[in-house]
Amino acid sequence: MTAFAPQSTTFAPQQEWDAEPRRTPRSSFAGLAVNGDAPLTPVPGTARAQVEFDFPGVRIGTAEYAEGPTGVTVVEVDGGARTAIDDRGGAVGIVGRYPFNHAIALAGGSVHGLAAASGVTDALMERAGRRTGFADLQVVSGACIYDFAVRDNAIAPDNALGRAALDAAVSGSAPVGRVGAGAGGSCGKTRPEATEWAGQGVAFRQVGELKVLALVVVNAVGAVFDRDGTVLRGNVQADGTRRHPVVDGHEAFAAGGVPSEAALTPGNTTLSVVVTNAKLAETDLQQMATQIHSSMHRAIQPFHTSLDGDTLFLLTTDEVDLPVYDPRQGLGPSIASFGAIASETMWDAVIESVR
Structure with a gap:
């Protein structure tokens, strides 16, 4: 658990960093194998590290098909939680x-991977005794990333992988890395x-009794950028x-705006989940979602492009x-200042995703 303080060393530039390039392969999109071509067994995957968090009732689980590799991450909340969604860019899935929502399911496999959310929904219904009364329904939202460009197959997360990720969900720690x-x-x-x-990142902060995961x-x-x-x-x-990608932009405009032969790669998305225990009115919940999402421009540049589905x-x-608090006395302990803390927590998570 990390207590927030303005001078916290977690806000400093990274001191220990593996700067070696981590280049990706490129798919030829030829002869692609799909899920039905071979038996697929969910595996936990290999994390770079575990990030601890103190948030009772919140669990995080992951599962993968190594044949991809592609996977699912589930964030489950006991009893469910009110949810605000902020989505931008030209390729939202x-x-x-x-x-x-009782859970959020994030998946690879582009639109095909959205099937993982149905697996989480089905598993939650079974846990709840298969009750189907309106008030008993287990509600899950999900989103996907396009990860086909870095592998020569079309393996995608499905209902079974969503179930496996939910089964693996635990409280207190979450994996980071690929x-x-x-x-x-x-x-x-x-x-x-x-x-x-890049990969998955997690961060946690607590300010008094208030928590942000x-x-x-x-x-x-x-x-992805560091704070310096x-x-x-x-x-x-x-x-x-x-x-900095802006250098590439300067060079392109200096050349008369002629597109390069190798343009920006389509099929991109950054998916984020933030859980807090703060009581927020509906308008404040939505505004904080917008505030945190907007802040991520500092960590990822460019962001929210027509090629992203953030x-x-x-x-x-x-x-x-x-x-x-009295807003005439400045920000103080306001929703905006709490949103700023949550935004810094998200920057920590982005850094963890690529460390």
Whole structure:
């Protein structure tokens, strides 16, 4: 558990960093195997590390098909939680869009991977005794990333993999790295050869009784940035260095706006889930979702492009009142300042996704 403080060293640039390029392969899209071509067995996947969090009633689970690799990440909340959704960009892949959810399912496999959310829904119904009264329905929303460009197969998450991810869900820790829905995530795709592996990141902060848990699956056209402006992953050059994508933009416009032969790679999405215990009115819940999602432009550039399907789910368990404050005295303990804390937590999660 990390207590928030303005001078916290977690806000500093990364001190220990594996800067070696993590280049991705490119699919030829030839002779693609699909799920029915071979028996598929869900596996946990291999995480780079585990991030601990103290949020009773919230569980995170992952499952993968190694034959992809592609996977699913499930965030489950006991009793369900009110949900705000902020989705942007020109390639959103989403199912559900419910204002209240018992779980959120993130998946690879593009639109085919959305089937994983139905697996989570079915498994939750069975756990609840297969009751189908309206008030008994278990509600799940989901979203997907396009991860086919980095593998020569069409294996996609399905109902069984969604169930496996839910079965694997635990409280107290979550895996980070190329795991779960992030198994095939990549970033910095100014050119195919500039692309690097990304993945799944998780971060947690607590301010008094208020808690914020952030999970992100990065599969962005943009590069990932540290807090000092250093490019951590993506847009890697032939010599192994990285540069800001804006340099590529400057060069393109200086050349008269002539498109390069290797344009930006389509099929990108960054998926985010934030869970808080703060009691928020409907308008405040939606505004905080927008605030956090907007803040991610600092960590991923460019972001929310026509080639991205960025989607953020913000859930609240409605357990803790925010302090009463006088807005005439400045930000104080306001919803906006709590949103800023949540935004920094999400930046931590983005960094963990590519560390």
